[in-house]
Amino acid sequence: MVPTPNNLVYERPEGFTDAPTHYCPGCTHGIAHRLVAEVLEEMGVLDKTIGVAPVGCAVFAYNYFDTDFVEAPHGRAPAMATGIKRVLPDRVVFTYQGDGDLASIGMGEIVHAAARGENITVIFINNANFGMTGGQMAPTTLPGMKTTSSPNGRDVETQGYPIRTSELLATLDGAGYVVRRSLHDPKNIRMAKKAIRLAFETQVRGLGFSMVELLSTCPTNWNLTPVESLKFVGDKMAAYFPLGDYKISSGVAQIKV
Amino acid sequence: MQKEIIIAGFGGQGVLFGGQVLTFAAMDAGKEVTWIPSYGPEMRGGTANCTIVIADDEIGSPLVKNPPLAIALNLPSFDKYEDELQTGGTLVVNKSMVDRGPKRSDIKVIFVPCNEIAEEIGDRKLLNMVAIGALLSVLPELTLKDVETALEAHMPERHKNLLPKNIEALKRGYEAAKVQ
Amino acid sequence: MTRELWEGNQAIAEAAVRAGLEAYFGYPITPQTEILEYLSRRMPELGRAFVQAESELGAINMVYGAACAGVRVMSTSSSPGVSLMMEGISYIAGTEIPMVLVNVMRGGPGLGNIAPSQGDYNQAVHGGGHGDYPRIVLAPASVQEAVDLTMLSFDLAEKYRMVTMIIADGCIGQMMEPIQFPEMKPVVRKDWDWATNGKMGKRERRLLTSIYLDPYEEEKTNLRLLERWKQIQANEVRYKEYFMEDAEYVVIGFGTAGRVSLSAVRAARQEGIKVGLLRPVTVSPFPSGAIEDLAKRVSGMLVVEMNSGQMLEDVRLAVKGRVPVEFYGRMGGVVPFPDEVLGEIHRMASGKITADINPRDAWYERMVAMK
Numbered sequence: 145m146v147p148t149p150n151n152l153v154y155e156r157p158e159g160f161t162d163a164p165t166h167y168c169p170g171c172t173h174g175i176a177h178r179l180v181a182e183v184l185e186e187m188g189v190l191d192k193t194i195g196v197a198p199v200g201c202a203v204f205a206y207n208y209f210d211t212d213f214v215e216a217p218h219g220r221a222p223a224m225a226t227g228i229k230r231v232l233p234d235r236v237v238f239t240y241q242g243d244g245d246l247a248s249i250g251m252g253e254i255v256h257a258a259a260r261g262e263n264i265t266v267i268f269i270n271n272a273n274f275g276m277t278g279g280q281m282a283p284t285t286l287p288g289m290k291t292t293s294s295p296n297g298r299d300v301e302t303q304g305y306p307i308r309t310s311e312l313l314a315t316l317d318g319a320g321y322v323v324r325r326s327l328h329d330p331k332n333i334r335m336a337k338k339a340i341r342l343a344f345e346t347q348v349r350g351l352g353f354s355m356v357e358l359l360s361t362c363p364t365n366w367n368l369t370p371v372e373s374l375k376f377v378g379d380k381m382a383a384y385f386p387l388g389d390y391k392i393s394s395g396v397a398q399i400k401v
Numbered sequence: 402m403q404k405e406i407i408i409a410g411f412g413g414q415g416v417l418f419g420g421q422v423l424t425f426a427a428m429d430a431g432k433e434v435t436w437i438p439s440y441g442p443e444m445r446g447g448t449a450n451c452t453i454v455i456a457d458d459e460i461g462s463p464l465v466k467n468p469p470l471a472i473a474l475n476l477p478s479f480d481k482y483e484d485e486l487q488t489g490g491t492l493v494v495n496k497s498m499v500d501r502g503p504k505r506s507d508i509k510v511i512f513v514p515c516n517e518i519a520e521e522i523g524d525r526k527l528l529n530m531v532a533i534g535a536l537l538s539v540l541p542e543l544t545l546k547d548v549e550t551a552l553e554a555h556m557p558e559r560h561k562n563l564l565p566k567n568i569e570a571l572k573r574g575y576e577a578a579k580v581q
Numbered sequence: 582m583t584r585e586l587w588e589g590n591q592a593i594a595e596a597a598v599r600a601g602l603e604a605y606f607g608y609p610i611t612p613q614t615e616i617l618e619y620l621s622r623r624m625p626e627l628g629r630a631f632v633q634a635e636s637e638l639g640a641i642n643m644v645y646g647a648a649c650a651g652v653r654v655m656s657t658s659s660s661p662g663v664s665l666m667m668e669g670i671s672y673i674a675g676t677e678i679p680m681v682l683v684n685v686m687r688g689g690p691g692l693g694n695i696a697p698s699q700g701d702y703n704q705a706v707h708g709g710g711h712g713d714y715p716r717i718v719l720a721p722a723s724v725q726e727a728v729d730l731t732m733l734s735f736d737l738a739e740k741y742r743m744v745t746m747i748i749a750d751g752c753i754g755q756m757m758e759p760i761q762f763p764e765m766k767p768v769v770r771k772d773w774d775w776a777t778n779g780k781m782g783k784r785e786r787r788l789l790t791s792i793y794l795d796p797y798e799e800e801k802t803n804l805r806l807l808e809r810w811k812q813i814q815a816n817e818v819r820y821k822e823y824f825m826e827d828a829e830y831v832v833i834g835f836g837t838a839g840r841v842s843l844s845a846v847r848a849a850r851q852e853g854i855k856v857g858l859l860r861p862v863t864v865s866p867f868p869s870g871a872i873e874d875l876a877k878r879v880s881g882m883l884v885v886e887m888n889s890g891q892m893l894e895d896v897r898l899a900v901k902g903r904v905p906v907e908f909y910g911r912m913g914g915v916v917p918f919p920d921e922v923l924g925e926i927h928r929m930a931s932g933k934i935t936a937d938i939n940p941r942d943a944w945y946e947r948m949v950a951m952k
Contacts, residue, residue, distance in 0.1 A: 161786075190780075191779060191780045191781055191782050192779040192780075192781060193779065194650075194777055194778070194779055196646070197790075203792070206788050206790065209786075210786055211779075211780070211786055212777040212778065212779055212780060212786055212787050212788070213777065213786070213787075213788050213789075213790075214645075214646065214649045214676075214777050214788070214789045214790065215788075215789070215790035215791065215792055216642065216645070217642060217645075217668055217669060217672050220638065220639075220642035220645075220669070223634065223638070223639045223640075223641075223642030223643045223645075223646065224642050224643070224645050224646035224649070225646060226632065226639075226643045226646060227604065227606065227642065227643035227644060227645060227646025227647035227648070227649075227650070227654070228646040228647065228649060228650050228777075229646075230604055230630040230632060230643070230647065231603055231604050231630050231647045231650045231652045231654075232650050232778055232779070235778070235779045252635055252636060252638070252639065253635070253638070253639055253642070255635075256634070256635035256639060260632070421586070421757070424586060424757060425586055428584055428586055428759040433759070434758065434759060435756055435757070435758050436586075436756065436757040436758075437752065437755060437756040437757070438755060440611075440612060440695070440751070440755045459843070460758075460840070461840050461841060461842070461843035461844030461845070461846075461847065461919060462840060462841040462843075462844040462918065462919045463752065463756055463840070464752075464841075464916055464918065465918070466918040466920060555586075
């Protein structure tokens, strides 16, 4: 059937290039990408957006968004974004980072970007492991969860506890908008999109640092089917990493979208 | 022509600023000049020193091992620079802060009671200017007038009211050294 | 023009401002903190970007971001901090974008001390970050030269899209000398065809990255860098010569070691020794051609450094064994006095030198014997 405006129900957002993504089947990176692209398109800011890609599974994010992009060293995306935003304050600057990148090697950069109240938006993918290098333990790996570097399950006695990054960053006065959402079902995906919109609105209004943490799947490294993975996110991950709003500054609270 | 001068004393005795006054004067007199401090933890109250090199041509080393001229504002500096001075050199010593005479006879040591003279003028902090004045008596490359002019030109505006006393301190030091 | 008395660090900062510096990112570390302090006041006063970063890692990656945006950007640090920046420097080199970094070197390795040193020569000139990349390295020997080279560094960095470093040391950074500043250049946002500053309705999207997953593509990039490096070697070598007309011997030293050697060379000349001084101003590209030519007409060379003989190897490569090369170095933050260098000139001029001995080994034996 030839698509026409009458029967079209789903199309590639303008914010995307034509490149097919490299993500594994069942991975929610694709959904997160799409939500960001849709929001940038709806806000009409694609033309003035500069993305900062991480090191991790999303390292090729720059191939998929039809905006300018730079590729940061592992964990340093918030510092690079700071450099760009400080010299181009009228542009929209966002980082897209995984949990190894943001919460492990890049914890220093993200904390200080938030503390400085940098007007940047951070999309934070939490899938409880280092995906690209083959499923090692991340700061977000759940207690008891098996990974290739915690083969007997994460032992909190020797390997410590998971870091709840949103809660941590929400304590900083420079943070304007910090929330956790999930991508495990349509309802939560719609809520995630709304949050991403608010995060970018926070930035364009100059209201400080904004971050949306997205609980995501990693079927390949979790050794689960895509459906089982979504259930794992909804049941197990959301239990340890509660969904919710951790910081909505008074300025952000007044934003009407 | 090249002359090297080391000024040394406790932090707070105006060692670094005293050296800068000479440096400004040399610059305004059209000479090449370098000023380099000892830097680091000693800036928090220990001993401080700076080295000034004044020359007609491009200056090589800004540091000197055996200077021909030095000012010692306290006893540790007297001990150190009496040893290190060149044969035939001159050492200006703040008599107010030392309790011994010279050990070497192959150098000239000029004792000036810098603290007392500064107090007579009415500002203890001027002891460095008294010592600089004394040094000028053995530094023909710079005149008292050069240093006065430099002070006037480079003193921060908020301190300009202190100018007359600074000039008096320079002169008193110069005279005290001249008679020795 | 009037001469002004400036401390090296502050002069470097003001020179960068006058060169059109639009953004500065740094972290405090002795003996260069005055640059950061000066710019923390000066940049906001001019409406330009200044951030005291959380670490040198943060600082260099902020530089990376601003450099991608196509503006004149700089960071400054001292040895341990520069080590921390090496990751970012390699990425910036791989991304082929301009940036300026000043290293006011101090004694090392490790935490070392805060005294003047040239121990980071190899890190700056030959090594540092991972991977194959050339870089421009300038070595001032005075406050005026620090000002002039800071101005120049931005032009070179942009012209060749290359990491440009200035290696000074605590001596240059803390010293005051009379200088003349060049005129303030206006900030000009050039319309680079590579900058990621937003499409703004005018062009296709751009990507700046140092990733080339295909090794053949990466090798092409390596070759492209080398092609630019060849141009730099042909056009940008700078050095200064003193007393060279009739010189039978030559001393070679950069930065502070170079100016200390000038005092020694002058003293030797007064004694009638026909010795000259060559002071590299660019240590990368290195003045190999000039040194090779000298090797054809002098009887011996003495390399003086505030390290264990790092530039020495570049001199030996240029000399190709034609004449004996001697070495004198002080390490760990010790600045040599002119009389030490004069002693080495005496030894060289006495004719008891040979090209058959490794100069570093011979120097090491003398150092051990001296202690």
